[in-house]
Amino acid sequence: xxxxxxxxxxxxxxxxxxxxxxxxxxxxxxxxxxxxxxxxxxxxxxxxxxxxxxxxxxxxxxxxxxxxxxxxxxxxxxxxxxxxxxxxxxxxxxxxxxxxxxxxxxxxxxxxxxxxxxxxxxxxxxxxxxxxxxxxxxxxxxxxxxxxxxxxxxxxxxxxxxxxxxxxxxxxxxxxxxxxxxxxxxxxxxxxxxxxxxxxxxxxxxxxxxxxxxxxxxxxxxxxxxxxxxxxxxxxxxxxxxxxxxxxxxxxxxxxxxxxxxxxxxxxxxxxxxxxxxxxxxxxxxxxxxxxxxxxxxxxxxxxxxxxxxxxxxxxxxxxxxxxxxxxxxxxxxxxxxxxxxxxxxxxxxxxxxxxxxxxxxxxxxxxxxxxxxxxxxxxxxxxxxxxxxxxxxxxxxxxxxxxxxxxx
Amino acid sequence: xxxxxxxxxxxxxxxxxxxxxxxxxxxxxxxxxxxxxxxxxxxxxxxxxxxxxxxxxxxxxxxxxxxxxxxxxxxxxxxxxxxxxxxxxxxxxxxxxxxxxxxxxxxxxxxxxxxxxxxxxxxxxxxxxxxxxxxxxxxxxxxxxxxxxxxxxxxxxxxxxxxxxxxxxxxxxxxxxxxxxxxxxxxxxxxxxxxxxxxxxxxxxxxxxxxxxxxxxxxxxxxxxxxxxxxxxxxxxxxxxxxxxxxxxxxxxxxxxxxxxxxxxx
Numbered sequence: 001x002x003x004x005x006x007x008x009x010x011x012x013x014x015x016x017x018x019x020x021x022x023x024x025x026x027x028x029x030x031x032x033x034x035x036x037x038x039x040x041x042x043x044x045x046x047x048x049x050x051x052x053x054x055x056x057x058x059x060x061x062x063x064x065x066x067x068x069x070x071x072x073x074x075x076x077x078x079x080x081x082x083x084x085x086x087x088x089x090x091x092x093x094x095x096x097x098x099x100x101x102x103x104x105x106x107x108x109x110x111x112x113x114x115x116x117x118x119x120x121x122x123x124x125x126x127x128x129x130x131x132x133x134x135x136x137x138x139x140x141x142x143x144x145x146x147x148x149x150x151x152x153x154x155x156x157x158x159x160x161x162x163x164x165x166x167x168x169x170x171x172x173x174x175x176x177x178x179x180x181x182x183x184x185x186x187x188x189x190x191x192x193x194x195x196x197x198x199x200x201x202x203x204x205x206x207x208x209x210x211x212x213x214x215x216x217x218x219x220x221x222x223x224x225x226x227x228x229x230x231x232x233x234x235x236x237x238x239x240x241x242x243x244x245x246x247x248x249x250x251x252x253x254x255x256x257x258x259x260x261x262x263x264x265x266x267x268x269x270x271x272x273x274x275x276x277x278x279x280x281x282x283x284x285x286x287x288x289x290x291x292x293x294x295x296x297x298x299x300x301x302x303x304x305x306x307x308x309x310x311x312x313x314x315x316x317x318x319x320x321x322x323x324x325x326x327x328x329x330x331x332x333x334x335x336x337x338x339x340x341x342x343x344x345x346x347x348x349x350x351x352x353x354x355x356x357x358x359x360x361x362x363x364x365x366x367x368x369x370x371x372x373x374x375x376x377x378x379x380x381x382x383x384x385x386x387x388x389x390x391x392x393x394x395x396x397x398x399x400x401x402x403x404x405x406x407x408x409x
Numbered sequence: 410x411x412x413x414x415x416x417x418x419x420x421x422x423x424x425x426x427x428x429x430x431x432x433x434x435x436x437x438x439x440x441x442x443x444x445x446x447x448x449x450x451x452x453x454x455x456x457x458x459x460x461x462x463x464x465x466x467x468x469x470x471x472x473x474x475x476x477x478x479x480x481x482x483x484x485x486x487x488x489x490x491x492x493x494x495x496x497x498x499x500x501x502x503x504x505x506x507x508x509x510x511x512x513x514x515x516x517x518x519x520x521x522x523x524x525x526x527x528x529x530x531x532x533x534x535x536x537x538x539x540x541x542x543x544x545x546x547x548x549x550x551x552x553x554x555x556x557x558x559x560x561x562x563x564x565x566x567x568x569x570x571x572x573x574x575x576x577x578x579x580x581x582x583x584x585x586x587x588x589x590x591x592x593x594x595x596x597x598x599x600x601x602x603x604x605x606x607x608x609x610x611x612x613x614x615x616x617x618x619x620x621x622x623x624x625x626x627x628x629x630x631x632x633x634x635x636x637x638x639x640x641x642x643x644x645x646x647x648x649x650x651x652x653x654x655x656x657x658x659x660x661x662x663x664x665x666x667x668x669x670x671x672x673x674x675x
Contacts, residue, residue, distance in 0.1 A: 058571035065556070066580055070421040071585045101466055102435065228492050231545035242518065249521050333425055340435025342466050343496070343514050343525065356512065358500050361432025363423045369498040371514070379548035408571060 022046060026390075030059045034137040034394045037404030039378065041397075053379050053385035053393075060408040068368035072334030073099050073173060074392050076368070081167035083372065083406040084347040087126035089118050089158075090348040091406075092171040097252060098344035098355035099173045103337045105306045109177035110298040112253040117188070117291045118170050119253075120163065120284040124195070124314060125154050126349035127277050127284075127400075129200060134274075134398035139216050143205050150198045153191055160184055175303035176312040185292055199281055208275070220384060220396040222267055230380045233373050234351025235280065236400060239273040241266030246347040258290045270399040309335040334363030343371075350374055350401055372406035417504030418523040418583040437463040437470075445520055449489050455540060458483055461527075469524040475511070479537040482513055486542055491515035491524055494539070497549035499557040501583045503532055509559055535560040575600075588615070661667050 026043045029035035038059030044052035064083065068076050080095045082090040093115060100107065107115070132147035155165045160181055162170040170176065206212045222232060224240045237244055245262040247255040263279035265272040304310055311330050312323035339361045345354035351373030358367040377400045385393060422524045440450040440462050446469045450462055453471055457480070461472040473481045485491040494652075496514040501511070513526040530536055538561050539546045551570040558579035561567055569576060577592040578585055588594070596606055600610075622630050623641045635642050 058569075058573075061571045063580060066585075066587060069581075104435075223487075226544075229544040231493055231495055231543065244518055249518075333423060336423075336432060337428070337434045338433040340437075340465060341525070342435070343468060343523070344466075345495070345523075352495065354496060354514070356496060356498050356514065358510075359435075359666075364421050367498065367500040369496065369512075373494040375552075376545045376548060379545065383544065 001099065009343075014136070023051065030056075034398060036133070036397060036402060039397065039402070039404065041381065041385075041393065043385070043390070043393065046284050048391075050140060050385045050387050050388050050390060050393060053382050055381045057375075057378060057404070057407050059403065060404045062409065064409040065368055065370060068365055070364060072363045073337070073365065074330075074334065076365075078167070081169055083370065083409060084126075084348060084350060084353070084374070084403050085405045086129050086403055087122040087349045088166065088168045089122040089170045090126075090346065090353060092169055093119055094344065094346040094348065094353045095355050096171050096173045097346060098342050099337070100210065100304075101344050102342045102357055102359055103306065103309045103335065105174050105176045105304045105309060107253075107304050108299075109254070110179070110295065110300060111302040111304075113291050113295045113298055114176045114180060114302065116253050116255065116258070117180075117288055117295070118158070118168075118176075119292075120287045121157055121188075122152055122168075123284045123349045124281055125151060125158065127281050128154065129276060130349075130401045131274075134401075135206065135212070137240065137394050137398040138212065140206060140209065140212055143202055146198070146201060146205070150195065153194075157188055157191060158185070160187065170319045172303065174306060177302070179302055180295070185295070185362060188258050188288060189292065192285050195285055196282060199278055203278060206377045213271065215391070215395050216269065216274060217400070218269050218271075219388065219392045220270045220399055221268045222380070222384065226380070226383065230383070231376045232336050232351070232380065234347070234349070234401075235273050235276045236351065236377060238262065238264040239266075239270050239276055246345055246352060250345075252346060254291075254294065255287075257294070260287050260290075270395055275397055309337070323402075336361055336363055345371070348373065350403065350406070351377070353406075370406070370409055372409065374402040374404075374407045375399075378407055415504065419586045420583055421587070435465060437465045440464060440469065443469075445522060449524075451487060453481075453484070456484060467523065469522065470527060471524065472527040472529070475530045475534060475536065478511065478513070478526070479539050479542070481526050481528075482515075482539045483528065483542050484579040485515050485524060489517070489524075490519050491517045491522075493518065494543040495523075496546055497539075497546060497553060499530075499553045499559045499581075501557060501581065502529075502585055507532060509557065511553075511559070513539075530559065533560075535562045537562050539562040540565060545592060555579070558582060 017398070024045045026045055028041035028043050030038045040056040040059065042054040042056060043050050058395070064079060067079055071079070073308040077092060077095060080091040083091045128147045128151040132144045132151070135143040158170070159165050161184060162168050162177070222236060222240055224242065227237050227242070228242045241264060243262050243264040248262050256408060260283045263276050263283065265276060303313060307326050311317065311327040312320070316323040317327045337359045339359060341356070341358045343354055343356045345352045352371065353373060354371035356369040356371065357365050360366040381396070384396060388396065410500055420634070440449045443464060446464060449469065453459060457473050457477050459471060459473060463470055482494065493516040494513060495516050498512045500510040500512065508529040508531055512530050513527065515524045536559055538550055540550065547565060548570060550564055551568060553559045553651055554561055554567055555569040556579055568574065572580065578590055584591050594613060598606055598610055620628050622628060625635055625641055629635070632645055633642060634646050
């Protein structure tokens with residue numbers, strides 16, 4: 001039997017492309033270079049103006065929540081890398097933190113400090129990627145090359161620590177896998193000194209760039225009411241005049257000991273959000289710099305001691321019989337956390353990344369729901385886009401920093 | 410007799426369970442232990458029939474009747490100052506208790522507190538949409554409908570969001586197997602070739618180490634090699650030592666018998 005071509009007709013849900021009025025329906029994506037992944041936008045246009053937008057997602061659905069329910073807690077951790085793949089450590093961390101809350105285990109101080117360092121390195125990686133691709137979409141080619149050059153240096157730092165550049169899995173439930181390698185602090189210090197100069201370079205390229213300003217200013221205005229209604233978080237929320245950062249408001253790890261500002265603006269538009277991203281990178285540098293003395297003053301030990309839930313160190317496993325037995329049970333059967341529900345939220349580069357875990361006391365979570373910020377940032381498009389020009393659509397999609405790994409999960 | 414396996418819950422199970430194991434509980438505290446929550450709880454009790462309320466991991470957890478869900482969310486938003494609805498999740502307890510647990514995660518940026526509104530929904534009961542109060546529910550409820558099969562009333566555009574529109578079943582239900590049900594496994598075949606073509610393709614083999622020795626297109630059996638696509642043959646083939654007789658340009662002929670085993674590392 002031959003393949004029947006007519007059976008392959010795409011499934012356009014009540015979208016009629018031939019219309020009597022002056023409106024035109026355009027399918028933007030899912031294979032559009034500035035759709036940042038697999039976003040399909042069904043746009044109804046009147047001339048160049050969008051009058052109706054229907055985002056369609058699901059092209060990258062891998063069933064992560066289902067997988068989470070069928071995997072033991074430690075097994076699932078590397079899977080979280082694949083959600084927001086631009087900043088994997090923030091996913092690892094958010095998941096690990098949720099499980100730690102569930103089993104009531106606290107990571108040792110040194111692990112917490114290393115986590116903060118890694119999270120901020122990740123934030124810079126993610127923000128650099130954002131500015132590079134977003135500017136490229138809007139037409140500023142140069143910045144792409146500069147931002148990717150610096151991103152290489154940060155990725156090298158990440159690679160020094162965990163050996164991976166994209167899917168880090170750099171955080172474990174109960175701590176971090178290892179102490180900082182030799183020379184890490186020195187290279188991080190070098191980066192901390194150099195990077196503010198680089199940020200200045202980006203701003204010199206963009207701040208007064210007429211095209212950049214024209215395309216970003218007063219485009220994609222999200223006001224406070226809309227932001228609250230749509231559960232907007234992260235830089236998009238802070239651009240509406242809300243000074244809300246979970247690192248400040250409900251501090252986790254050692255963020256409460258660190259002095260940093262939460263940049264915010266009430267311009268509500270894309271340009272304001274761009275300025276926020278730049279300032280956030282500056283704050284990340286500030287946080288990283290403060291972590292170094294904290295790290296040096298901390299005691300060694302990067303994994304929590306909780307034999308019921310967390311394996312002992314490699315050294316102990318290899319020398320102590322009981323530690324080996326515990327490790328064997330934990331690897332083959334998995335930990336059995338208490339019965340209860342946990343919702344833990346952290347500030348990922350994109351916004352509030354939350355993990356809701358419903359545990360029934362089994363080694364497998366009964367329900368694992370991921371609150372990915374980009375999901376609602378995409379949903380928001382249907383209220384935000386109407387009234388904008390077609391060219392602004394690209395600006396807005398890029399500016400909201402949506403990553404499809406975490407939208408479709 | 411074959412072991413009975415419940416069909417309502419086909420999720421992964423621990424292969425070993427201690428009969429005497431009693432799972433510990435995550436500690437819960439009374440609402441009076443927190444000043445702000447105590448005050449809010451008083452207000453909630455005046456307006457709603459509260460089934461359960463407690464504080465767990467710093468969240469105020471309030472269980473209300475499923476019919477009250479929309480009013481409760483509105484009450485939390487307007488009266489108690491929870492200005493963000495962060496997450497809506499459905500937890501499938503159909504097998505255990507015949508209900509879905511619906512969870513609304515709310516956040517107040519003024520008091521910096523989080524609250525969780527829960528309600529238990531029977532399988533065929535429809536949930537009222539909270540889209541009027543929080544637009545984010547538009548997508549959350551679509552996701553809930555798509556993946557868990559929770560029916561929503563008065564939703565502006567209730568349509569599958571992540572799975573294709575013609576998908577059968579709801580993947581996040583406990584009775585939906587991890588590898589997909591029958592319709593899922595044949596989804597593309599049914600769609601492209603038609604249902605009759607299932608017999609031609611045959612059942613999917615997920616064994617990663619599968620080797621079909623009669624399939625000479627893709628596999629060959631060592632020492633029994635035949636040209637690609639030719640008939641499978643059981644007679645032994647002898648290619649010698651797989652090298653040209655006198656070697657090729659720049660490569661001298663390697664003879665097995667001439668090789669020497671080193672005593673120590675050079």
